Amino acid sequence: xxxxxxxxxxxxxxxxxAARQLRDGEAVxxxxxxxxxxxxxxxxxxxxxxxxxxxxxxVGAAPQRLPISIGDPSLVTDSLGVFSMFDVFSFYLQGGLxxxxxxxxxxxxxxxxxxxxxIGDYRHPKVRLPGSGGACExxxxxxxxxxxxxxxxxxxxxxVDFITSPGxxxxxxxxxxxxxxxGGPVMVITNLGCYEFAGGExxxxxxxxxxxxxxxxxxxxxxxxxxxxxxxxxxxxxxELRIIRxxxxxxxxxx
Amino acid sequence: MNxxxxxxxxxxDVIVIEGFTHLICFAAAHEIIRQRxxxxxxxxxxxxxxxxxxxxxxxxxxLVFSWAGNPGAGPLYALRRAVEQGIPNSIELExxxxxxxxxxxxxxxxxxxxxxxRNYFGSDLPRVNPSIKTIxxxxxxxxxxxxxxxxxxxxxxxxxxxxxxGNAQIWGLIGVQKEAAFASRNTIVVxxxxxxxxxxxxxxxxxxxxxxxxSAVVHEPFGCHPSFAQGLYDRDNDFYVRWRxxxxxxxxFNRYLEEWVYGxxxxxxxxxRMGAHIxxxxxxxxxxxxxxxxx
Numbered sequence: 305x306x307x308x309x310x311x312x313x314x315x316x317x318x319x320x321x322a323a324r325q326l327r328d329g330e331a332v333x334x335x336x337x338x339x340x341x342x343x344x345x346x347x348x349x350x351x352x353x354x355x356x357x358x359x360x361x362x363v364g365a366a367p368q369r370l371p372i373s374i375g376d377p378s379l380v381t382d383s384l385g386v387f388s389m390f391d392v393f394s395f396y397l398q399g400g401l402x403x404x405x406x407x408x409x410x411x412x413x414x415x416x417x418x419x420x421x422x423i424g425d426y427r428h429p430k431v432r433l434p435g436s437g438g439a440c441e442x443x444x445x446x447x448x449x450x451x452x453x454x455x456x457x458x459x460x461x462x463x464v465d466f467i468t469s470p471g472x473x474x475x476x477x478x479x480x481x482x483x484x485x486x487g488g489p490v491m492v493i494t495n496l497g498c499y500e501f502a503g504g505e506x507x508x509x510x511x512x513x514x515x516x517x518x519x520x521x522x523x524x525x526x527x528x529x530x531x532x533x534x535x536x537x538x539x540x541x542x543x544e545l546r547i548i549r550x551x552x553x554x555x556x557x558x559x
Numbered sequence: 560m561n562x563x564x565x566x567x568x569x570x571x572d573v574i575v576i577e578g579f580t581h582l583i584c585f586a587a588a589h590e591i592i593r594q595r596x597x598x599x600x601x602x603x604x605x606x607x608x609x610x611x612x613x614x615x616x617x618x619x620x621x622l623v624f625s626w627a628g629n630p631g632a633g634p635l636y637a638l639r640r641a642v643e644q645g646i647p648n649s650i651e652l653e654x655x656x657x658x659x660x661x662x663x664x665x666x667x668x669x670x671x672x673x674x675x676x677r678n679y680f681g682s683d684l685p686r687v688n689p690s691i692k693t694i695x696x697x698x699x700x701x702x703x704x705x706x707x708x709x710x711x712x713x714x715x716x717x718x719x720x721x722x723x724x725g726n727a728q729i730w731g732l733i734g735v736q737k738e739a740a741f742a743s744r745n746t747i748v749v750x751x752x753x754x755x756x757x758x759x760x761x762x763x764x765x766x767x768x769x770x771x772x773x774s775a776v777v778h779e780p781f782g783c784h785p786s787f788a789q790g791l792y793d794r795d796n797d798f799y800v801r802w803r804x805x806x807x808x809x810x811x812f813n814r815y816l817e818e819w820v821y822g823x824x825x826x827x828x829x830x831x832r833m834g835a836h837i838x839x840x841x842x843x844x845x846x847x848x849x850x851x852x853x854x
Contacts, residue, residue: 336631359657360579360732372796373630375580377789380731381845389579389604389735390665393658398677417681421654426687432642434634436656437605437626440682470681482680483702 339406405446416471443469472504579734667742725773731789
């Protein structure tokens with residue numbers, strides 16, 4: 305899309321929006337793809353002391369190329385440290401050191417629960433998905449969770465077919481009732497807009513340029529709440545675009 | 560390799576070939592396929608291409624895992640064929656999360672019956688896997704999740720270097736290899752480079768697996784391709800992408816096995832057949848500052 309003479313892709317907009325949620329000095333559990341771009345953008349721009357932690361064991365990673373997998377060798381070279389996966393999950397994540405966890409979902413519901421396990425019945429699935437990986441524990445233990453997900457009626461059902469990674473489970477008291485240590489999801493960024501959470505439920509707070517509330521309603525499987533202060537998502541600035549294109553010159557993830 | 564697999568991997572065994580993206584010993588899996596082992600229980604956090612190949616070759620009866628995909632490149636189609644259509648045979652799935660698998664191997668290594676975790680509440684995983692249980696802390700009464708120890712018959716661990724007694728040094732991502740080796744009844748160490756014991760002793764902090772728990776040592780350069788070995792060769796990301804097309808089609812999958820597994824005698828022949836391609840993956844030097852172990 306082009307706005308104010310600036311050309312950018314929808315994914316670049318999503319990456320910028322995700323990066324802006326990260327604060328300097330925080331420890332962030334990074335996933336591959338758009339989350340990785342967002343974290344590296346934040347580190348090169350407004351959060352130079354952001355500590356990038358990958359479940360593969362790299363801590364304080366400073367990748368000089370775009371990692372294709374979560375265990376790319378470039379995450380090791382010049383990182384602050386490399387730890388066992390036991391250390392990463394026990395001491396960093398369960399130890400309460402992770403400020404932000406990034407998750408992606410195939411399905412997400414109104415309470416921010418994520419499904420990456422199966423579509424349909426678990427024993428006889430319509431589609432078998434990869435499973436949890438580290439997502440379940442990140443959702444439970446990170447202080448806050450950011451979600452990047454493509455939005456359609458199928459991927460935004462009222463209830464996910466399988467809760468791989470709990471959000472607010474069934475409402476405002478869901479996490480507290482079960483004693484989950486982390487704070488749960490704070491923002492969901494889709495191809496249409498951004499959602500924040502109120503009373504454990506997703507509320508549309510910004511629409512991407514050119515998107516409409518009607519489009520959002522058509523692509524959501526429940527009666528979606530709309531914020532009374534609905535805004536338009538801030539578009540990427542020149543500096544952000546320059547850094548993203550430097551990080552992902554072939555537009556492998558951002559195109 | 561031939562002898563190590565013949566002696567230590569048997570039909571029906573519970574095996575773990577670990578290495579998180581890094582140091583995945585494809586050479587061992589290919590030898591297991593060549594020796595036509597059957598009914599294996601395959602344990603690994605990320606089944607990856609290596610277990611997709613073992614499953615598609617008919618070696619597996621059960622898969623214990625936490626993330627089953629082709630990293631960055633889609634699903635594992637041979638696994639899906641086995642699960643959805645029973646081709647070449649049906650397999651059972653036992654599913655955890657990464658933390659759960661790490662904890663199971665940690666309990667196994669420490670010879671504890673289970674490991675407690677602050678995890679799984681609110682997730683549907685315990686509903687479909689009865690081995691994820693809830694326990695009460697005996698001190699505070701707090702409810703926690705628990706996963707059972709995993710003690711495989713055999714672990715296969717790839718290292719950048721090892722001595723003839725199996726003292727193995729790994730740098731870069733170390734994943735869950737130490738836990739997997741200590742948890743297993745036998746461990747095979749496969750090394751890119753076989754070095755003198757004095758080399759190991761010159762840098763003792765880098766030893767991840769002690770010879771004490773190692774049953775066999777195999778020298779196998781480029782034994783991880785298409786996975787990688789930090790400082791030696793890069794991950795063959797193009798192959799991982801190509802695998803999507805190969806594994807999707809049963810005929811292409813079987814042709815791959817004929818050409819690159821059954822069609823070669825050993826890893827040496829695989830590497831020479833790869834020709835110049837392997838040189839393109841060689842790592843650039845990036846040395847660390849030496850440390851002083853003196854006193």
